[in-house]
Amino acid sequence: MTVESTAAARKPRRSSGTKRAGARTTPQPKASEPQLVQLLTPEGERVKNDEYDGYVADITPESLRGLYRDMVLTRRFDAEATSLQRQGELGLWASLLGQEAAQIGSGRALRDEDYVFPTYREHGVAWCRGVDPTNLLGMFRGVNHGGWDPKANNFHLYTIVIGSQTLHAAGYAMGVAKDGADSAVIAYFGDGASSQGDVAESFTFSAVYNAPVVFFCQNNQWAISEPTEKQMRVPLYQRAQGFGFPGVRVDGNDVLACLAVTRAALERARGGEGPMLVEAFTYRMGAHTTSDDPTKYRADEEREAWEAKDPILRLRAYLERESAADEAFFAALEKESEALGRRVRETVRAMPDPDHLAIFEHVYADGHALVDEERAQFAAYEASFDSAAEEGK
Amino acid sequence: MAVQKLPLAKAINESLRVALDTDPKVLIMGEDVGKLGGVFRVTDGLQKDFGEGRVIDTPLAESGIVGTAIGLALRGYRPVVEIQFDGFVFPAYDQIVTQLAKMHARALGKIKMPVVIRIPYGGGIGAVEHHSESPEALFAHVAGLKIVSPSTSADGYWMMQQAIQSDDPVIFFEPKRRYWDKGEVDTEAIPGPLHKARVTRAGTDLTLAAYGPMVKVCLEAATAAAEEGKSVEVLDLRSMSPIDFDTIQTSVEKTRRLVVVHEAPVFYGSGAEIAARITERSFYHLEAPVLRVGGFHAPYPPARLEEEYLPGLDRVLDAVDRSLAY
Ligand SMILES: Cc1ncc(C[n+]2csc(CCOP(=O)(O)OP(=O)(O)O)c2C)c(N)n1
Numbered sequence: 001m002t003v004e005s006t007a008a009a010r011k012p013r014r015s016s017g018t019k020r021a022g023a024r025t026t027p028q029p030k031a032s033e034p035q036l037v038q039l040l041t042p043e044g045e046r047v048k049n050d051e052y053d054g055y056v057a058d059i060t061p062e063s064l065r066g067l068y069r070d071m072v073l074t075r076r077f078d079a080e081a082t083s084l085q086r087q088g089e090l091g092l093w094a095s096l097l098g099q100e101a102a103q104i105g106s107g108r109a110l111r112d113e114d115y116v117f118p119t120y121r122e123h124g125v126a127w128c129r130g131v132d133p134t135n136l137l138g139m140f141r142g143v144n145h146g147g148w149d150p151k152a153n154n155f156h157l158y159t160i161v162i163g164s165q166t167l168h169a170a171g172y173a174m175g176v177a178k179d180g181a182d183s184a185v186i187a188y189f190g191d192g193a194s195s196q197g198d199v200a201e202s203f204t205f206s207a208v209y210n211a212p213v214v215f216f217c218q219n220n221q222w223a224i225s226e227p228t229e230k231q232m233r234v235p236l237y238q239r240a241q242g243f244g245f246p247g248v249r250v251d252g253n254d255v256l257a258c259l260a261v262t263r264a265a266l267e268r269a270r271g272g273e274g275p276m277l278v279e280a281f282t283y284r285m286g287a288h289t290t291s292d293d294p295t296k297y298r299a300d301e302e303r304e305a306w307e308a309k310d311p312i313l314r315l316r317a318y319l320e321r322e323s324a325a326d327e328a329f330f331a332a333l334e335k336e337s338e339a340l341g342r343r344v345r346e347t348v349r350a351m352p353d354p355d356h357l358a359i360f361e362h363v364y365a366d367g368h369a370l371v372d373e374e375r376a377q378f379a380a381y382e383a384s385f386d387s388a389a390e391e392g393k
Numbered sequence: 394m395a396v397q398k399l400p401l402a403k404a405i406n407e408s409l410r411v412a413l414d415t416d417p418k419v420l421i422m423g424e425d426v427g428k429l430g431g432v433f434r435v436t437d438g439l440q441k442d443f444g445e446g447r448v449i450d451t452p453l454a455e456s457g458i459v460g461t462a463i464g465l466a467l468r469g470y471r472p473v474v475e476i477q478f479d480g481f482v483f484p485a486y487d488q489i490v491t492q493l494a495k496m497h498a499r500a501l502g503k504i505k506m507p508v509v510i511r512i513p514y515g516g517g518i519g520a521v522e523h524h525s526e527s528p529e530a531l532f533a534h535v536a537g538l539k540i541v542s543p544s545t546s547a548d549g550y551w552m553m554q555q556a557i558q559s560d561d562p563v564i565f566f567e568p569k570r571r572y573w574d575k576g577e578v579d580t581e582a583i584p585g586p587l588h589k590a591r592v593t594r595a596g597t598d599l600t601l602a603a604y605g606p607m608v609k610v611c612l613e614a615a616t617a618a619a620e621e622g623k624s625v626e627v628l629d630l631r632s633m634s635p636i637d638f639d640t641i642q643t644s645v646e647k648t649r650r651l652v653v654v655h656e657a658p659v660f661y662g663s664g665a666e667i668a669a670r671i672t673e674r675s676f677y678h679l680e681a682p683v684l685r686v687g688g689f690h691a692p693y694p695p696a697r698l699e700e701e702y703l704p705g706l707d708r709v710l711d712a713v714d715r716s717l718a719y
Contacts, residue, residue: 091519091696120521142696145522160523161481162453192424195452197484223453225429231452297428353697363691370660374689378701381711 035235036281037261038251042309044317055260055267061324067108067255068319069333071100071312074124076337077133080344081123081140085290089348090140094121098253098285101311102218104128105258106186106280109266112154113183115176117169120158121218122188129155133340134347143354163189163196166215170202173211173275184269185213186262192223194239195231203243203275212269214262215240215277218252220284225297240277252282253311283309356382395581402435402572404546405511407580408553409436409473413443416471419557421448422458423475423511432477433513433572455485462508463493471507471557479514480523486531493562494537505560509553514542515606515656516703517570519696526693527657532564533634533666540634541587542566542605546576548631551584559587566633568606590637592644596626599650599716602641602667604630607654607704614709625713633663641667642674649680650719652712654704659687681719686712 038047039056078096085093096103099121107128110116118125126136130153138147139158146157159165169187176183193199194217206213219236221228228236240247250261258280265276283306287294319325360375399407412419421436421443427450430437440448451458455476462472476482482489489510496506516525533540539561543549549567556563585591593608594615601611608629615625626644630636645651651671653664664685671683686704694702 092521139521139695142519142521142699144695145692160521161483163484192453195454195457197454197456223424224432225425225427226450226453230450291432293429296430354695356698356701359689359691359694359698359702368690370690374691378689381708384711385707 036249036251037257038254039256039260040251040254040314040318042253042314044314044319044321046318049257049260052257052260052264055263056256059256059259061319061322064315064319064322065325065329067104067259068312068315068325069336070104070108070124070127071255071315072333073337073340074100074104074127075312076341077127077344078123080341081137082286082290084137084345084348085140090137090290091142092140092289092291094140094289095284095286096121096123098283098306098311099218099220100124101255101315102216102252102258102280102282105255106216106262106278109259109262110186111183111266113181114266115154115156115169115172115183115185117156117165117172117185117187118158119162119165119188119190119193120160121190122158125188126155129153131155134344137344137348138351141348141351143351163193163198163202165189166193166199166202167205169213169215170206170209170211170275173206173213173269174209176212177210177272182270183212184266185211186216186266187213188216188218190223191217191219191221191228191236192226192231193217194236203240203245203277206275207244210272210274212272213275214265214269215275216262217277217279218282219279220252220282222284222288222294222298224288224292225294235279237277237279240275245275245277247277247279249279249281252280253306253309253314255311255315282311396577396579398575399546399550399578400573400575401543401546401549401567402433404549404576404578405435405543405553405567406437406439407578408550409439410442411580412473412554412557413439413447416557418469418471419447420465420470420472421475422451422462422472423449424451424453424458424477426450426475431475433569435511435513435567435572436475455481455483456488459485459488459493459508459510462510463488463496463506466506466508467504471509473509473511473557476510476512478520478524479512479526479528482510482512482528485510489532489538489562489564490535494535496537497561498537506562507557507560508562509556509559509565510562511565511567513569513572514566515568515570516693516699517606519699521696522693525696525699527566527655527688529564529566529633529655530657530662533663537562538634539563539588539632540566541632542568543631544568544571544603544605544608544629546574547578547582548629550578550580551582552587552631555584555587566605570606571609574609588632588635588637590631590640591629592626592640593629594625594627596624596648598624598648599652599713600626600628600641600644600648601652601654601709601713602628602630602644603654604633606656610704610706610709611654613706614713617706617710618713623713623717636663636667636670638667638670638674641671645671645675646678649678650716651679651683652686652709652716653683654686654709654712655688656703657688658690659685660690662687681716684712684716
């Protein structure tokens with residue numbers, strides 16, 4: 001452990017420790033070493049890939065423009081939410097800035113019947129599923145714990161406890177397999193979350209039961225202040241092998257590669273070949289959430305280096321290179337994006353606070369005497385202020 | 394200077410600094426406790442001064458954090474671990490309940506478990522789900538654990554030192570909405586015992602018993618009640634396991650009325666335990682049943698409803714009136 005390695009650095013080791021200190025210096029692959037599937041370079045050039053090209057062979061200029069639109073609108077929505085937090089309209093916001101390609105690429109690989117288990121930052125995936133973005137804001141404003149019907153879009157509620165949802169995904173996928181349904185499940189989680197026991201157990205369950213689930217890890221390099229080196233010593237995607245299923249690392253800032261790799265993994269799952277781990281190697285450009293201060297732990301140069309790999313600029317360069325979009329397209333999109341921003345602003349500001357008695361709603365499906373009693377007492381207590389005011393008149 | 398005015402978070406920080414400085418076996422562990430200084434900055438600057446070997450950023454795995462702390466304690470270290478927020482302790486609940494709490498008994502007393510688990514707890518800061526809960530009763534029910542909660546900067550400073558010196562596992566619940574409240578800390582004082590309750594305000598008509606975040610609310614309630622001519626005594630229990638029932642009993646036999654206030658749900662909560670014990674001890678002194686004010690039997694609500702969920706001044710005063718009406 002770190003306890004020992006620092007001790008080793010400071011003072012001469014006792015003889016018994018020398019051997020272990022030696023073992024620690026054996027070369028280890030660095031978790032940050034990129035060996036990834038890429039179809040578009042940061043400059044927007046198309047790279048050939050024998051294994052994955054086939055999965056995006058159907059992509060037309062029109063669908064490319066669609067992917068671009070998704071990313072731009074998602075980024076716009078995210079920026080709007082960030083400013084709404086700054087203006088005091090939201091209590092908190094977890095920005096996806098920089099992760100648009102990973103989310104749109106994987107999100108657009110899904111079919112309607114597939115089921116998604118997100119964490120708390122999957123605004124782009126929610127967009128692909130057709131969840132109205134304003135519904136994502138209720139929990140961040142503090143008026144509910146998730147304002148959408150998960151079954152309406154096969155998009156589960158956001159999960160805040162790190163890693164929990166991966167087990168729900170494994171279980172759901174076990175159900176899909178039992179039902180013999182032709183669909184797959186995708187579970188999103190972060191590089192930090194991969195340290196949780198729940199994630200390891202979800203790998204075990206889905207491998208053992210050959211569950212049709214794709215584990216989609218967005219390795220955005222940071223878990224709040226902790227870099228990936230504090231979570232793992234082996235590239236994350238390699239972990240799958242030990243559980244008995246394949247893992248692949250994809251350029252998470254390349255929307256086309258994310259689309260291809262996720263399609264391949266989903267197809268595999270639907271075909272009864274079991275789970276797969278996709279590690280989207282990407283970067284969280286903003287703060288962890290609006291409560292976080294990244295200047296405490298990370299250098300500006302790092303962000304700048306990643307800005308050069310911006311997923312949106314990359315696709316734009318490709319669209320222009322291929323003459324797949326003209327000025328009119330970009331101008332119309334800019335207008336659309338302004339309109340989305342306005343709608344989000346207005347909807348959030350108009351969002352009413354919940355009724356006080358909502359505290360007691362849905363605690364049990366079948367009702368519960370104690371909850372009924374407390375509700376009645378609390379209602380009477382609150383009403384007592386009104387009658388006191390009446391009498392005071 | 395021995396007396397300083399410090400916010401609670403800073404007082405705990407100073408206390409951890411003293412512990413790291415005086416005992417090389419003390420370790421700080423948790424998510425983001427290093428460079429960032431914890432999400433509430435309670436460990437701010439400690440890694441810079443004591444190094445990564447003493448102030449350890451752990452993987453994001455609560456069961457792993459507590460489980461390895463147990464191992465380090467077996468090896469002679471005194472780990473002080475941080476669980477980032479109340480609602481995230483549950484991945485570690487298994488390790489705490491089945492291992493940490495029982496290790497000493499299982500080894501027939503031959504093993505000590507000097508592990509402190511710091512948990513910023515409670516609501517009132519407008520957070521999202523799982524960031525506002527008060528799970529103390531879930532831990533207090535388990536034998537082998539000691540559970541404390543400071544309400545002032547001085548207690549933050551001294552109780553932390555005492556918790557670290559304890560050879561038993563201590564769950565240290567820090568009232569997160571009081572982190573920024575300032576109070577005087579005398580770093581040369583001789584602190585009272587860790588588990589002793591304190592009479593924070595003397596009174597004769599009724600006793601309000603609280604701990605952690607609710608002490609301040611109860612003091613405000615006592616001030617408001619005084620304006621109506623009611624003399625309310627306020628106890629800061631400071632420890633939920635063990636509970637200093639003697640101090641409560643003495644107070645109640647003077648005032649003859651008791652209201653227990655906490656943020657956690659009332660049902661099966663610490664107020665229930667106190668009500669039962671005090672009824673046994675002081676049945677013939679009581680003029681009214683022991684009343685409880687706390688959270689509802691409902692999930693902690695979204696932020697815009699937490700003011701209704703949490704006991705505030707009005708709900709405490711309402712209970713005071715109800716008790717005095719008997
Ligand atoms: C069980 C648990 N522990 C701690 C937290 C607090 N927390 C919220 S997000 C986070 C970092 C997560 O990092 P990662 O999994 O890499 O995902 P990212 O936010 O970077 O997408 C932490 C520690 C939590 N939500 N749940």
